[in-house]
Every structure is written in structure tokens, then in C-alpha cells.
Amino acid sequence: MLRPIRSGSAVLQCVRIARPALTAPVSSTATSSIPPAWRKKTTTSTSTATPAAKPNKVHNTGYKPIPTEDLASLDPQVAMPASAVVTDVEASLAASIPSPRPTRAAFTSAVTKGGNPDATPNGDGPGESAIDWSQSFHGLATVAFTPETAAVLMAPLDPEEVEIKPDGIIYLPEIKYRRILNQAFGPGGWGLAPRGELTVGEKVVTREFALIVNGRFIAQARGECLYFSEETIPTAGEGSKSNALLRCCKDLGIASELWDPRFIRTFKKKYAHEVWVEHVVNKKKRQIWTLKGVDPAYPYAIAKK
Structure with missing residues (x-):
């Protein structure tokens, strides 16, 4: 039985008297007589339970192992076989490599034969259909025409084919420009691409055209033609095309004597x-x-x- 506490020194004495008795096993009946303030300390110090196993380090970091069978539900590529992953990477790399461009010799051969110089040997090049001729200068000054073609374009002008206007200006009819182009490149090997809309003035219409030969930009010029009534504007539009053609042909040397x-x-x-x-x-x-x-x-x- 404990003594009554009378002073601070008595408290220390009481503790020294009571602590040795707590080291021995305490029965349930004896424990019930211990004051509540002491009961927690007594229970902790006299506990004989086996300490819990040390937690796994993986669990301490907050991550839990995921079963292998659940990986496919998170990302289908996780469960993909290694061989399939390698194949997919190789395909991605192959798609990222651009197609090889044709060599200068291949380009010259394509131009000479009237083909598309921008197409690759496999036929997967952009081609003329992918070019916006309303503003593109694709192929400008890339390679010269063959000597045979140049001889046709720069042949001396026959005076018998030249005409003269009432004001003294000499000219070559536009149909003869077309004949020379057909002889040099063949029908379908050249064409005029509009570079803008038809501009209608008070008495004149104008429109800009580009001369395209074998898929290459050659020259551009603005053609013009007079008209006398609104009903003749379509005819004047065709006249502006012919006028632009003969102006473009100056760059090819056709009928250069006229200047x-x-x-x-x-x-x-x-x-x-x-x-x-x-x-x-x-x-x-x-x-x-x-x-x-x-x-x-x-x-x-x-x-x-």
C-alpha cells in the first residue's frame, strides 16, 4: 500500500519505492488497483508481445506492386512483346527518314524526256499536282534545255512570217509561238498557268500568266487586250493570254529579233x-x-x- 504524498521529496521517494514493484509480472487484479495515470506506463513496460515485423521499404515509399495481369488494363503497349516494340520503333524511324531526292543526272534525264523532274524513282514525289502554280517558282533555272531543244527555240526568224501593224510595229502571230513550243517540247509539254484574276479596266483587261515547261517554271508576264463592250470581255481575256505568251517566250529566245x-x-x-x-x-x-x-x-x- 502506498504512502500518502506530503511533499515533493516524498514524490521522489514514492516513485523509487513503486518502480521496482512494477518490473515483476502484474496480475489483472493488481493492475486494476493501479491509478489511471500509471496504468498506461505499466502496460507498456510490462508488455511481452512480439514486436511487429519491420515494414517493407517499398510500402514505406507509398508504392504498391501491381500484378502483372493488370498491366494490360493500364496501357496496351506495356503488355506488348519485346519483338513487337522493336518492330514498331523501326517502322517509326523508317517513316521519319525523308525519301531520297533524285540526283542532278536523274533530274536532267527527266527534263530531257519530258517527265516530272520532281518525282522520285519510286513515283512518290509531290509532282506537279502538289505545286501551286499561282505563286510557285518551282524548277526556275534548275537545268538548261538540251542543245537540240535550244536550237529549235532560238532558230533564226523567217522574215516571211513577220507581220507589221499600221503604226509600224512588227510582230509574230501568237499561233506561231505555239507551233515553236510544240515543236520544241511537244503538245502537252508546256502550258500557261494563271497567276491572278482577270483585271478589267475601263477599256482594257489584263491578267498575269506563268509559262510552265515539263513541270518547271520558265517565265511570267502580264498580258493585256483592249475591249469595246462588256460582251467582248471574254474574248479580250483570251487576247491577254496570247499577249502574255509571246512576252514569256522572250525568255526562251523565241523571235528575239523582234526586239x-x-x-x-x-x-x-x-x-x-x-x-x-x-x-x-x-x-x-x-x-x-x-x-x-x-x-x-x-x-x-x-x-x-
């Missing part, structure tokens, strides 16, 4: 002359240029002396 001042003077002196004509409607007289031995075109006629 040579010396050739112009020689031609007019030898093949043309000025004559007085009379307008068949208003009877006004004026002087115009015409080819020698050729009567003036309507609405003019040789003026009577």
Missing part, C-alpha cells in the same frame, strides 16, 4: 513601206505601214490620187 533595233530597221526597209490609205467609213486619209505587195486590211483602202 532588236537593227533587225527592225532592216526589215522595214526591205519588206515594208508606208502608203496613203482612206478609211472606208469616214473617208479620212492617213499614212500607215504595210508589207510590200500586200493590200491594207479593213477598214483601210489605198487612197485614190
Whole structure:
């Protein structure tokens, strides 16, 4: 039985008296007589239970092992066999490598044969259908034409094919430009691509075109043509196309003599002359240029002396 506590020193004495008795096994009846403040300490110190096993380090980090059979439900690629993963990686790498571009020799051969120089040997190149000719300059100055083609394009101009306007300007009819292009590249080997919409002015229409040869940009020019009423605008649009064609052909050397001042003077002196004509409607007289031995075109006629 414990003594009554009277002072602070008595507390220490009481503790020293009571602690040895707690080291011995305490029965349930004896424990019930221990004050509540002491009971927790007594129970802890006298516990003979086997200590719990040390927790696994994996569980201490907060991660739990996932069963192998549940991996497929998280990500199908996790359960993919190793061989399949390697095959998929190889396919991705192969798709990321661009197709080889043709060599310069292959490009020249394609141009010479009239093929598509941008196509690869496997036929998977972008081709002309993938090119926006309204603004592209694809193939510009890439490779020269063959000597045979150049000879056709830059052949000397036959004076018998040259015409002259009433104001003295000499020209080659646009159909003859087309014949030269067909002879050099073949029908279908060249074409005119619009580079903008038809612009309608007060009395003139204009439109820009690009000359494309064998899938290559060659030149561009703006053609123009006069019109006299709204009903003739479509016809004037075709005229602007022809005018742009002959301007583009200057870059190919076709009929280059027409812009040579010396050739112009020689031609007019030898093949043309000025004559007085009379307008068949208003009877006004004026002087115009015409080819020698050729009567003036309507609405003019040789003026009577």
C-alpha cells in the first residue's frame, strides 16, 4: 500500500519505492488497483508481445506492386512483346527518314524526256499536282534545255512570217509561238498557268500568266487586250493570254529579233513601206505601214490620187 504524498521529496521517494514493484509480472487484479495515470506506463513496460515485423521499404515509399495481369488494363503497349516494340520503333524511324531526292543526272534525264523532274524513282514525289502554280517558282533555272531543244527555240526568224501593224510595229502571230513550243517540247509539254484574276479596266483587261515547261517554271508576264463592250470581255481575256505568251517566250529566245533595233530597221526597209490609205467609213486619209505587195486590211483602202 502506498504512502500518502506530503511533499515533493516524498514524490521522489514514492516513485523509487513503486518502480521496482512494477518490473515483476502484474496480475489483472493488481493492475486494476493501479491509478489511471500509471496504468498506461505499466502496460507498456510490462508488455511481452512480439514486436511487429519491420515494414517493407517499398510500402514505406507509398508504392504498391501491381500484378502483372493488370498491366494490360493500364496501357496496351506495356503488355506488348519485346519483338513487337522493336518492330514498331523501326517502322517509326523508317517513316521519319525523308525519301531520297533524285540526283542532278536523274533530274536532267527527266527534263530531257519530258517527265516530272520532281518525282522520285519510286513515283512518290509531290509532282506537279502538289505545286501551286499561282505563286510557285518551282524548277526556275534548275537545268538548261538540251542543245537540240535550244536550237529549235532560238532558230533564226523567217522574215516571211513577220507581220507589221499600221503604226509600224512588227510582230509574230501568237499561233506561231505555239507551233515553236510544240515543236520544241511537244503538245502537252508546256502550258500557261494563271497567276491572278482577270483585271478589267475601263477599256482594257489584263491578267498575269506563268509559262510552265515539263513541270518547271520558265517565265511570267502580264498580258493585256483592249475591249469595246462588256460582251467582248471574254474574248479580250483570251487576247491577254496570247499577249502574255509571246512576252514569256522572250525568255526562251523565241523571235528575239523582234526586239532588236537593227533587225527592225532592216526589215522595214526591205519588206515594208508606208502608203496613203482612206478609211472606208469616214473617208479620212492617213499614212500607215504595210508589207510590200500586200493590200491594207479593213477598214483601210489605198487612197485614190
